[in-house]
Amino acid sequence: xxxxxxxxxxxxxxxxxxxxxxxxxxxxxxxxxxxxxxxxxxxxxxxxxxxxxxxxxxxxxxxxxxxxxxxxxxxxxxxxxxxxxxxxxxxxxxxxxxxxxxxxxxxxxxxxxxxxxxxxxxxxxxxxxxxxxxxxxxxxxxxxxxxxxxxxxxxxxxxxxxxxxxxxxxxxxxxxxxxxxxxxxxxxxxxxxxxxxxxxxxxxxxxxxxxxxxxxxxxxxxxxxxxxxxxxxxxxxxxxxxxxxxxxxxxxxxxxxxxxxxxxxxxxxxxxxxxxxxxxxxxxxxxxxxxxxxxxxxxxxxxxxxxxxxxxxxxxxxxxxxxxxxxxxxxxxxxxxxxxxxxxxxxxxxxxxxxxxxxxxxxxxxxxxxxxxxxxxxxxxxxxxxxxxxxxxxxxxxxxxxxxxxxxxxxxxxxxxxxxxxxxxxxxxxxxxxxxxxxxxxxxxxxxxxxxxxxxxxxxxxxxxxx
Amino acid sequence: xxxxxxxxxxxxxxxxxxxxxxxxxxxxxxxxxxxxxxxxxxxxxxxxxxxxxxxxxxxxxxxxxxxxxxxxxxxxxxxxxxxxxxxxxxxxxxxxxxxxxxxxxxxxxxxxxxxxxxxxxxxxxxxxxxxxxxxxxxxxxxxxxxxxxxxxxxxxxxxxxxxxxxxxxxxxxxxxxxxxxxxxxxxxxxxxxxxxxxxxxxxxxxxxxxxxxxxxxxxxxxxxxxxxxxxxxxxxxxxxxxxxxxxxxxxxxxxxxxxxxxxxxxxxxxxxxxxxxxxxxxxxxxxxxxxxxxxxxxxxxxxxxxxxxxxxxxxxxxxxxxxxxxxxxxxxxxxxxxxxxxxxxxxxxxxxxxxxxxxxxxxxxxxxxxxxxxxxxxxxxxxxxxxxxxxx
Ligand SMILES: Cc1cc2nc3c(=O)[nH]c(=O)nc-3n(C[C@H](O)[C@H](O)[C@H](O)COP(=O)(O)OP(=O)(O)OC[C@H]3O[C@@H](n4cnc5c(N)ncnc54)[C@H](O)[C@@H]3O)c2cc1C
Ligand SMILES: Cc1cc2nc3c(=O)[nH]c(=O)nc-3n(C[C@H](O)[C@H](O)[C@H](O)COP(=O)(O)OP(=O)(O)OC[C@H]3O[C@@H](n4cnc5c(N)ncnc54)[C@H](O)[C@@H]3O)c2cc1C
Numbered sequence: 001x002x003x004x005x006x007x008x009x010x011x012x013x014x015x016x017x018x019x020x021x022x023x024x025x026x027x028x029x030x031x032x033x034x035x036x037x038x039x040x041x042x043x044x045x046x047x048x049x050x051x052x053x054x055x056x057x058x059x060x061x062x063x064x065x066x067x068x069x070x071x072x073x074x075x076x077x078x079x080x081x082x083x084x085x086x087x088x089x090x091x092x093x094x095x096x097x098x099x100x101x102x103x104x105x106x107x108x109x110x111x112x113x114x115x116x117x118x119x120x121x122x123x124x125x126x127x128x129x130x131x132x133x134x135x136x137x138x139x140x141x142x143x144x145x146x147x148x149x150x151x152x153x154x155x156x157x158x159x160x161x162x163x164x165x166x167x168x169x170x171x172x173x174x175x176x177x178x179x180x181x182x183x184x185x186x187x188x189x190x191x192x193x194x195x196x197x198x199x200x201x202x203x204x205x206x207x208x209x210x211x212x213x214x215x216x217x218x219x220x221x222x223x224x225x226x227x228x229x230x231x232x233x234x235x236x237x238x239x240x241x242x243x244x245x246x247x248x249x250x251x252x253x254x255x256x257x258x259x260x261x262x263x264x265x266x267x268x269x270x271x272x273x274x275x276x277x278x279x280x281x282x283x284x285x286x287x288x289x290x291x292x293x294x295x296x297x298x299x300x301x302x303x304x305x306x307x308x309x310x311x312x313x314x315x316x317x318x319x320x321x322x323x324x325x326x327x328x329x330x331x332x333x334x335x336x337x338x339x340x341x342x343x344x345x346x347x348x349x350x351x352x353x354x355x356x357x358x359x360x361x362x363x364x365x366x367x368x369x370x371x372x373x374x375x376x377x378x379x380x381x382x383x384x385x386x387x388x389x390x391x392x393x394x395x396x397x398x399x400x401x402x403x404x405x406x407x408x409x410x411x412x413x414x415x416x417x418x419x420x421x422x423x424x425x426x427x428x429x430x431x432x433x434x435x436x437x438x439x440x441x442x443x444x445x446x447x448x449x450x451x452x453x454x455x456x457x458x459x460x461x462x463x464x465x466x467x
Numbered sequence: 468x469x470x471x472x473x474x475x476x477x478x479x480x481x482x483x484x485x486x487x488x489x490x491x492x493x494x495x496x497x498x499x500x501x502x503x504x505x506x507x508x509x510x511x512x513x514x515x516x517x518x519x520x521x522x523x524x525x526x527x528x529x530x531x532x533x534x535x536x537x538x539x540x541x542x543x544x545x546x547x548x549x550x551x552x553x554x555x556x557x558x559x560x561x562x563x564x565x566x567x568x569x570x571x572x573x574x575x576x577x578x579x580x581x582x583x584x585x586x587x588x589x590x591x592x593x594x595x596x597x598x599x600x601x602x603x604x605x606x607x608x609x610x611x612x613x614x615x616x617x618x619x620x621x622x623x624x625x626x627x628x629x630x631x632x633x634x635x636x637x638x639x640x641x642x643x644x645x646x647x648x649x650x651x652x653x654x655x656x657x658x659x660x661x662x663x664x665x666x667x668x669x670x671x672x673x674x675x676x677x678x679x680x681x682x683x684x685x686x687x688x689x690x691x692x693x694x695x696x697x698x699x700x701x702x703x704x705x706x707x708x709x710x711x712x713x714x715x716x717x718x719x720x721x722x723x724x725x726x727x728x729x730x731x732x733x734x735x736x737x738x739x740x741x742x743x744x745x746x747x748x749x750x751x752x753x754x755x756x757x758x759x760x761x762x763x764x765x766x767x768x769x770x771x772x773x774x775x776x777x778x779x780x781x782x783x784x785x786x787x788x789x790x791x792x793x794x795x796x797x798x799x800x801x802x803x804x805x806x807x808x809x810x811x812x813x814x815x816x817x818x819x820x821x822x823x824x825x826x827x828x829x830x831x832x833x834x835x836x837x838x839x840x841x842x843x844x845x846x847x848x849x850x851x852x853x854x855x856x857x858x859x
Binding site: 097384400409415417450456 | 511514518623624627631707731750751752753756757758759760761763764770771772773774775776777778779
């Protein structure tokens with residue numbers, strides 16, 4: 001029996017996962033609605049520069065230029081067959097409908113309610129931020145943020161940039177900066193050489209990706225960029241602007257002069273929409289985060305709601321494309337449409353393999369488990385509400401906060417503009433450390449609409465006043 | 468592997484079900500009087516209505532029968548740091564109720580007359596004088612009634628502090644501990660509780676206080692006195708910090724939106740209703756949020772280019788006549804109820820806790836409580852229980 005859905009399927013996010021989802025649905029004769037906050041499709045990794053900027057894909061995406069180009073073309077090719085809404089923020093999900101508001105800078109506009117029967121969430125990830133002394137000094141950026149500056153605006157975050165943190169993105173972005181002409185003051189990896197060595201066998205499951213990583217490190221070294229592993233940041237120096245980073249390795253402190261620091265310790269999935277949709281969550285030990293439960297095909301615990309890509313758990317761009325396609329096939333199956341089941345099985349096998357590779361990556365670039373114990377009390381954790389590590393520790397120590405939502409209520413952490421999207425991971429780690437337990441045992445921040453700040457114009461009836 | 472759960476027994480003079488501002492303050496006052504108190508809270512103390520409300524500490528606008536209690540609470544709020552050890556961001560900013568037209572102004576004047584004897588110090592300001600005093604509001608209202616000593620506070624901090632102070636004074640406070648079953652024994656009560664971790668707790672007490680907020684109906688019913696209590700969910704929204712433009716807590720005659728600006732500059736606005744996710748949790752409704760945002764900009768054009776960064780709601784118990792139930796059970800000696808504050812129990816809560824303590828100690832309270840008797844619903848029309856709660 002074949003169902004024609006009452007409402008078109010809706011895809012949130014036009015990154016690798018969202019685009020492949022759309023493509024698969026279009027191929028089956030459906031006309032999905034694709035809603036994306038960004039101005040153009042591509043998502044994070046294949047983010048396109050604004051209209052009118054012309055930089056060659058090779059310069060923008062390096063080795064991934066071919067994939068970027070393929071993804072951009074795929075979406076361009078199906079544009080006539082989808083309803084595409086860029087610059088639109090989904091800020092709420094309630095009783096089978098999304099709330100969408102224009103994301104047009106200051107202009108804003110009225111919010112619109114869009115009902116759905118089938119929804120695929122592919123909202124991607126953001127950097128995971130673990131604060132250290134001086135991290136709020138102007139000139140300190142997240143890794144992803146510095147890459148966005150390069151990809152989108154074609155500008156560097158500084159002229160002498162120091163890269164700090166862990167994960168494959170660390171070397172990639174440093175390489176991209178160097179290629180773009182910025183001076184890379186160094187790459188400081190918080191993971192150790194032994195971690196990298198231990199992970200090599202697992203990484204060889206994906207020789208291509210592994211080779212690229214080795215290439216970036218080799219290229220950086222060959223171009224005189226100092227690369228160090230087993231590093232811990234001590235503090236950013238500079239008054240009103242980054243002047244240097246003091247860091248420690250093997251017990252010795254060193255100082256590197258720079259005018260910008262790009263730091264990142266892996267990614268965290270964007271999961272608030274799945275939460276608002278009512279999906280059940282589980283704690284993922286690799287992501288050290290709560291993620292929506294999903295089947296190998298991408299079905300969540302809520303019928304008609306699917307998740308794909310990094311928003312369902314960090315797996316990278318290639319996996320995001322496959323997961324998007326697989327979730328679209330699941331949706332088609334659920335509509336009773338014929339699907340290529342061999343293709344579905346193959347995708348699941350490839351996704352399982354990529355999960356194994358992901359495990360090796362986690363071994364190579366482990367989470368700095370000593371961070372929570374070592375960050376000084378006076379370091380701000382929540383910038384919006386100015387809550388320090390010491391305040392969080394005290395609330396935990398006094399026995400007042402044994403759970404993350406309680407910590408939020410008592411200290412305000414996560415109550416500001418970011419609603420915990422930036423400070424939530426760090427607070428959970430700090431709370432867990434203070435209580436002598438793991439981040440899985442301190443609960444999960446409850447999501448409330450709006451998932452991102454909502455301009456008042458969303459509620460203004462009178463169009464004249466709204467603009 | 469079989470889990471080993473503990474079974475613990477406690478004895479107390481007074482067992483209190485619910486650690487909101489009402490149960491928490493009752494625990495504090497009773498402990499100070501020398502009673503042995505066990506305070507049992509399913510969630511965290513002050514995490515439900517008492518910790519998520521709008522934070523209005525307001526007497527103005529209450530029906531006259533609530534004002535004796537409300538005045539006593541006003542005095543208690545005045546010594547908050549001494550009582551609970553923190554200021555809770557409590558400020559006597561004044562509460563200004565706006566009249567958008569002459570008819571509303573007339574009804575504010577009539578209210579002033581009606582409550583004159585209670586000493587709220589209300590002041591009607593209208594016309595030129597109003598515009599001169601409140602230039603930021605001047606053209607959206609013809610006038611208003613100011614209660615200079617009303618104000619606002621941070622509920623997330625104040626409400627847990629009552630239970631914490633009670634614990635410090637010697638009360639046994641058990642959080643994450645739900646009271647599942649209560650029965651009358653020979654000379655008191657037996658409460659069976661389960662902790663979130665699965666451990667069992669039995670509490671025996673001479674006196675039992677039902678302070679379990681919107682969930683109080685179950686306990687009352689189990690003692691043969693059903694109450695037409697319904698749950699509703701006032702909708703709240705807060706902006707990012709903005710330049711200061713509002714130094715007074717604002718309400719509007721006839722209902723609708725209300726707003727205040729906190730020290731950091733965030734503006735908190737309320738109005739409309741959320742919806743229930745289940746019996747314990749609620750979420751703001753999209754239509755309420757959007758309407759609230761539209762109305763808030765109408766009232767405060769300063770918000771026009773601002774953002775709402777968070778919305779929330781809570782679970783509050785409402786009675787058909789919007790007055791709470793406070794006082795002894797009509798069926799069971801030793802049982803006292805205090806619930807159904809119908810959207811306005813934060814300000815009055817501490818005095819209710821004090822009145823409960825007096826009831827336990829003296830058998831009566833120095834504040835008149837007759838209007839709030841549970842017996843008033845005995846012959847009430849059952850249809851009342853499904854009536855949707857109206858304005859805040
Ligand atoms: C800043 C950044 C840079 C990265 N760079 C690289 C890289 O160079 N190489 C690499 O291998 N990996 C990179 N990653 C990892 C990257 O997330 C994945 O490789 C890949 O982009 C995941 O694809 P996706 O489709 O799941 O999500 P994304 O590509 O992140 O796409 C999600 C899309 O959803 C939109 N969205 C999110 N929430 C909403 C909402 N509420 N309403 C409407 N739209 C919404 C976003 O704007 C975005 O366009 C980066 C990640 C980040 C955060
Ligand atoms: C969004 C909102 C805005 C409001 N704004 C204002 C305002 O501005 N001004 C004002 O004066 N009032 C306001 N109110 C009303 C005020 O918050 C309440 O009237 C007041 O907090 C009630 O206090 P309480 O202690 O009775 O209830 P609660 O705070 O709800 O406490 C009851 C407690 O009992 C516990 N409990 C329930 N069942 C059990 C059980 N079986 N075992 C153990 N524990 C149990 C619950 O977990 C809960 O913590 C508002 C309410 C809401 C929801």
